[in-house]
Amino acid sequence: MQPGTRSHSGEPALRRVPVSSAWRIGAINTLDGAATAPGGFIGEYMIHADLSDRQDGWREQLWTRQLTEDRFEVTCLPFFTYGICYLDVVTIDSNHLVASVVQKSGHRTLRIALVADHQDRDQLHELLHGKVVEAALPHEWLQGIYLSVDLPPGTDPAALTEALKAPAQAGALHWEIDS
Template sequence: MSDRQDGWREQLWTRQLTADRFEVACLPFFTYGICYRDVVTIDSNHLVASVVQKSGHRTLRVALVAEHQDRDQLHELLHDKVATAGLAHEWLQGTYLSVDLSPGTDPAALVEVLEAPARASALHWEIDS
């Protein structure tokens, strides 16, 4: 798990590499600075203590505005785009999208699709590394 300032935590799935090192095996939705396949250590409370090796993966996050009239159409459009591009991705509650950008992946085509809806306040997006 990773702790945010307000005490909220996101559960991260990991794969144990050694007694004290774990590889992140999921796409974080809310945890900054940790991406798929990063190697982390955890503390006695099973919270991430540190990132000891970056994988080179980045995470593109999208939050659809739940009340926006175009939300369902945007969900379908984004799902089609990431699936057609062959990008690993996960949805949370149909409004949060996390996309794995493996090393060398150019997100330009996906970013282009996000720009107009972002200007229309239909979604928010960012890329974390």
Template sequence: MIHADLSEREAGWREQLWTRQIDDGRFEVACLPFFSYGICYRDVVTIDSNHLVSAVVQKSGHRTLRVALIADHQDRDRLHELLHGKVAETDLPHEWLQGTYLAVDLAPGADPAHLVAVLEPPAQVNALHWEIDS
């Protein structure tokens, strides 16, 4: 396990990343990062002496679709259930954090259009925010 430094957003913040060690200085990301921009599943990273990501040295071609449900929105629970079902239909690997954050792995060639079509209407009424990171 290593960490990505998120202190540019909030002092002391870090994201824990599960990895597979390739050799002494390189690690393959084995999870779906929720908050670490520019780091995706199967990317290869290096770390510093504090076990913090220092660089992405090889991109995997995977992308991460991230969704943040607005916690106090009246439709949050309904949206969670809807999104959970839609993502399960796609068979794309995904993870939920605290029931409000969703990360979906988009392998090379994966088309997120079906999910984007589901995300756009609630995004337009500020019930959620979404993005795709590579």
């Protein structure tokens, strides 16, 4: 999806933001814009999660809202960072890397990775996109093969996870739920 185009739901697509060697495509806007947070701090602030335990030098950038001088609320849906979900509150170190999670929001993240060279990839993309739109769940796609879905507190993901079982058994995708 190119900037300025429309997402599958017909909504205007958001800007592309580089993440390492990939592009992060925002299909939803979960940011509060220019709203003033407690303490007078304003809106959007980008931090990074260190993923070098998986690949040297690898990081995921996370959009946040600064709450206090040293606390940030996550306002995006992480694709690769474990243990951090939408609206969790984190602290950062002097390099703007996540240092700790200080408050869990109760949200969970359903992550799906389509196998890039699988013959059914495009059909699965459309099927899964339709399922999350039908369920009215906030979600983001990365490179058309990674899907991150917000599961707010109390959300039952059974209908979605049921749709994932057969494709996973066929080797067409991998999925997990993180909290």
